[in-house]
Amino acid sequence: MFAEFLQYLLSGITVGAIYALAGLGFAIIYNSSHVINFAQGEFIMIGGMATSSLVAAGLPMWAAVLLAVLITMLVGVALEYFAVKPARNADVVTIIIITIGASIFLRGMAQIIWDKESHSLPAFSGETPIHLMGATIVPQSLWVIGVSFLAILVLGWFFNRTLFGKAMLATAYNRLAAQLMGIRVKRVLTASFGMSAILGAIGGIVVTPITYTNYEAGVMLGLKGFSAAVLGGLGNGMGAVVGGLIVGVAESLGAGYISSAYKDAIAFVIILFVLFFMPSGLFGKRGTERV
Amino acid sequence: MLLEISGLTSHYGRIQALKGIDVTVGEGELVALVGANGAGKTTLLRGISGVQPVSAGTIRFDGQDITRMAPEARVQLGIAQVPEGRQVFGPLSVEDNLRLGAYCRHGTDVEADIKRMYAQFPILKTKRNQPAGTLSGGQQQMLAVARALMSHPRLLLLDEPSMGLAPRLVAEIFRIIETLKGEGTTIFLVEQNAYAALAIADRGYVVETGQVVLVDSGTQLLANEKVREAYLGQ
Numbered sequence: 001m002f003a004e005f006l007q008y009l010l011s012g013i014t015v016g017a018i019y020a021l022a023g024l025g026f027a028i029i030y031n032s033s034h035v036i037n038f039a040q041g042e043f044i045m046i047g048g049m050a051t052s053s054l055v056a057a058g059l060p061m062w063a064a065v066l067l068a069v070l071i072t073m074l075v076g077v078a079l080e081y082f083a084v085k086p087a088r089n090a091d092v093v094t095i096i097i098i099t100i101g102a103s104i105f106l107r108g109m110a111q112i113i114w115d116k117e118s119h120s121l122p123a124f125s126g127e128t129p130i131h132l133m134g135a136t137i138v139p140q141s142l143w144v145i146g147v148s149f150l151a152i153l154v155l156g157w158f159f160n161r162t163l164f165g166k167a168m169l170a171t172a173y174n175r176l177a178a179q180l181m182g183i184r185v186k187r188v189l190t191a192s193f194g195m196s197a198i199l200g201a202i203g204g205i206v207v208t209p210i211t212y213t214n215y216e217a218g219v220m221l222g223l224k225g226f227s228a229a230v231l232g233g234l235g236n237g238m239g240a241v242v243g244g245l246i247v248g249v250a251e252s253l254g255a256g257y258i259s260s261a262y263k264d265a266i267a268f269v270i271i272l273f274v275l276f277f278m279p280s281g282l283f284g285k286r287g288t289e290r291v
Numbered sequence: 292m293l294l295e296i297s298g299l300t301s302h303y304g305r306i307q308a309l310k311g312i313d314v315t316v317g318e319g320e321l322v323a324l325v326g327a328n329g330a331g332k333t334t335l336l337r338g339i340s341g342v343q344p345v346s347a348g349t350i351r352f353d354g355q356d357i358t359r360m361a362p363e364a365r366v367q368l369g370i371a372q373v374p375e376g377r378q379v380f381g382p383l384s385v386e387d388n389l390r391l392g393a394y395c396r397h398g399t400d401v402e403a404d405i406k407r408m409y410a411q412f413p414i415l416k417t418k419r420n421q422p423a424g425t426l427s428g429g430q431q432q433m434l435a436v437a438r439a440l441m442s443h444p445r446l447l448l449l450d451e452p453s454m455g456l457a458p459r460l461v462a463e464i465f466r467i468i469e470t471l472k473g474e475g476t477t478i479f480l481v482e483q484n485a486y487a488a489l490a491i492a493d494r495g496y497v498v499e500t501g502q503v504v505l506v507d508s509g510t511q512l513l514a515n516e517k518v519r520e521a522y523l524g525q
Contacts, residue, residue, distance in 0.1 A: 166383060166390065166391060173382055174380060174381075176378065177380065179362045180342065180372045180374055180439075181392060181394045181395070181438070181442070182366030182367060183363065183391070183394055184363050
């Protein structure tokens with residue numbers, strides 16, 4: 001009984017870590033522009049696909065990973081430059097629709113550059129399962145959890161300890177005042193797309209050995225990441241992480257105990273339920289405002 | 292003249308907020324611009340900082356035409372603004388707010404400046420690690436002023452620093468402004484509180500619906516019949 005539960009929990013945390021990274025990606029872009037970037041899932045897909053093809057081309061794993069992260073980051077920056085920036089005077093809703101268009105475009109490009117097949121990567125440190133109190137976990141799961149945790153720590157350090165990170169937070173909170181401090185808000189927007197793309201790519205790369213990837217793998221991952229961000233309270237980094245883990249664990253438990261056919265539905269139903277009672281999410285804006 | 296504005300106009304959509312404003316501020320001067328709500332005071336200051344587009348006219352700073360310059364370049368030239376409503380970064384700590392005030396200076400002696408601000412505004416030192424949003428209105432105003440001073444401005448723009456503050460705090464804020472002037476800071480002060488502003492100003496401008504209607508020394512304006520009627524309620 002417990003072993004079974006632990007098994008579901010472990011696989012839930014693994015997939016939840018990816019949702020957390022995607023959710024963070026949504027949060028960062030939302031904070032800097034109030035745009036919900038529906039191409040976030042495509043960053044995950046590009047990260048996995050690019051690494052897979054670079055490894056197939058003969059590059060060592062570490063080089064393929066670095067290059068794939070770089071490529072994805074450039075795609076993110078290009079998305080901001082070519083699709084979002086030209087529409088900067090448009091409604092936020094218009095820009096959101098533009099990102100949906102961009103996600104379709106990126107999927108199409110992925111089909112042309114690569115193909116419609118599933119692609120994989122060798123596991124980073126073997127396939128021998130680790131046994132843990134009756135449950136088993138593949139070493140790659142530990143990579144997923146560890147790398148995601150590290151990425152979240154680095155992100156926390158960036159926003160709390162570096163001046164540019166603080167400038168990004170300041171811009172998110174009050175764009176006008178940020179401009180008056182001499183912060184280049186356009187640069188903040190570009191950086192937010194680059195960083196979100198990096199987060200997506202990292203998630204996509206570490207999870208590919210477990211789940212495989214293909215040109216449309218980003219659709220569902222992006223939606224789950226969005227759900228994670230909304231569940232945690234849109235724009236709240238900690239919320240996105242917690243939201244991601246909840247969504248991951250909920251769907252894993254649902255798939256295990258109820259039916260794997262309903263696994264996506266279960267996650268979304270929980271989100272609807274939570275939002276019904278807490279419309280701004282679990283960690284939504286708590287006022288520290290005094291005027 | 293440190294700041295020379297001539298024929299400045301600005302629009303919000305079809306509505307013209309500034310209808311050809313001429314203002315000058317000399318080095319070391321404290322110039323006040325007073326007028327009712329909606330006269331275009333905030334629009335003018337935002338135009339000077341480059342965060343509100345201007346449709347015609349020129350802004351010169353230290354002889355250089357800055358009319359089309361990016362906001363961050365103006366901060367680097369030495370124009371700092373304390374915006375209307377304080378606009379501190381609420382979730383960030385008091386100290387981080389000060390650090391961001393020095394954003395354009397790329398780290399040179401920022402810590403020493405923060406110490407200087409704490410000496411000048413001791414309450415900020417007490418609250419240094421608290422989120423700025425938890426400060427009282429008066430404390431936030433001091434933080435906003437200190438934050439602007441962190442950029443080593445050659446010209447300090449103050450937008451309604453007394454707005455929404457209790458009378459005791461208003462007096463405190465104006466005392467701070469006088470101290471800054473005494474230290475040689477050039478200040479362009481925009482206020483609805485005409486009496487307090489003109490009382491400490493070297494020169495004053497009165498604006499109505501986007502136009503300058505009176506220019507004179509602060510004391511002359513305070514004595515002016517029209518000003519007394521319209522703005523001082525006497």
